[in-house]
Amino acid sequence: MSVLLELQSVTKTFSIGGFFDRSKLQAVKGATFALDDTRPEIFTIVGESGSGKTTIARMILGNETPTTGTIRFMGEDVSQLRSRRRRLAFMARVQPIFQNPFEAFNPLTTLDYYLYSTARRFLGVRGAAADEALDKALNHVGLSLAEVKGRYSHELSGGQLQRIAVARALIPGPKLIVADEPVSMVDASLRMSIVNLFRTLRDDLGVSIIYITHDLATAYYISDRVIIMHKGDVIEAGEARAVLDNPQQAYSLALKNAVLPPDPTAARLALERRRSAVSAV
Ligand SMILES: Nc1ncnc2c1ncn2[C@@H]1O[C@H](COP(=O)(O)OP(=O)(O)OP(=O)(O)O)[C@@H](O)[C@H]1O
Numbered sequence: 001m002s003v004l005l006e007l008q009s010v011t012k013t014f015s016i017g018g019f020f021d022r023s024k025l026q027a028v029k030g031a032t033f034a035l036d037d038t039r040p041e042i043f044t045i046v047g048e049s050g051s052g053k054t055t056i057a058r059m060i061l062g063n064e065t066p067t068t069g070t071i072r073f074m075g076e077d078v079s080q081l082r083s084r085r086r087r088l089a090f091m092a093r094v095q096p097i098f099q100n101p102f103e104a105f106n107p108l109t110t111l112d113y114y115l116y117s118t119a120r121r122f123l124g125v126r127g128a129a130a131d132e133a134l135d136k137a138l139n140h141v142g143l144s145l146a147e148v149k150g151r152y153s154h155e156l157s158g159g160q161l162q163r164i165a166v167a168r169a170l171i172p173g174p175k176l177i178v179a180d181e182p183v184s185m186v187d188a189s190l191r192m193s194i195v196n197l198f199r200t201l202r203d204d205l206g207v208s209i210i211y212i213t214h215d216l217a218t219a220y221y222i223s224d225r226v227i228i229m230h231k232g233d234v235i236e237a238g239e240a241r242a243v244l245d246n247p248q249q250a251y252s253l254a255l256k257n258a259v260l261p262p263d264p265t266a267a268r269l270a271l272e273r274r275r276s277a278v279s280a281v
Pocket residue numbers: 014015016025026027047048049050051052053054055056214
């Protein structure tokens with residue numbers, strides 16, 4: 001396997017409290033997993049609030065340094081990217097998408113400004129070449145430059161803004177997108193269209209997605225693999241259907257029972273079984 005991203009026994013400990021009551025909080029207690037470069041996938045990190053998901057995302061993006069353990073992206077230790085050039089090359093390859101699209105875009109700045117800045121920073125293009133790069137990225141999310149140019153964030157819905165955030169992330173040509181709760185601020189009716197977009201990016205562009213969520217319904221629907229986190233520990237890991245259909249830990253079972261909708265296929269089969277049992281009597 002050619003490794004895209006590898007976390008080895010990654011921990012993160014924060015010092016919390018004031019001068020007199022200082023204590024340690026272990027936000028991540030030893031995460032180990034790898035993504036294969038040749039097999040783009042949607043790798044989902046599930047867990048309730050405070051389980052350590054965002055801390056893992058921040059470490060993968062290089063915004064936080066692991067206390068112990070290593071994170072390698074395409075063989076390079078993410079915490080050792082010292083020069084500006086190497087850091088920029090890494091950022092082009094690993095792009096974030098954040099939870100709140102309304103916060104990501106300043107209401108007084110046109111949305112295309114963010115897209116042009118990204119094109120200038122990572123691709124070094126302006127003018128017609130930038131227009132082309134923007135239009136291409138926007139087309140991947142079902143929009144066009146003509147639709148977006150000159151518009152402000154308050155003119156669009158959360159779902160449309162999140163699409164633009166995805167388009168912005170696509171401009172540098174990333175290999176990996178780290179999406180931290182990307183649909184939790186989006187209207188429930190639009191959530192599936194955003195997560196479906198991740199599938200398209202995986203299949204059409206070969207981009208891997210780290211999808212961070214506390215929403216098991218969308219996790220079940222789109223993930224290839226999943227890890228479940230609880231108080232900083234990875235308590236389950238594996239193929240998404242296997243893990244979510246048959247959780248081994250009491251905590252994951254409780255999580256599943258609390259939120260997973262009934263599987264329509266299983267429900268139909270159960271109904272058919274019941275019907276044939278009745279007609280056999
Ligand atoms: N910079 C920090 N300093 C101190 N403690 C922190 C810091 N960042 C996170 N924590 C703590 O680490 C733990 C894990 O937080 P984290 O944000 O990673 O969880 P999460 O699963 O992403 O939760 P949420 O969905 O609420 O964002 C929490 O107890 C949080 O308060």
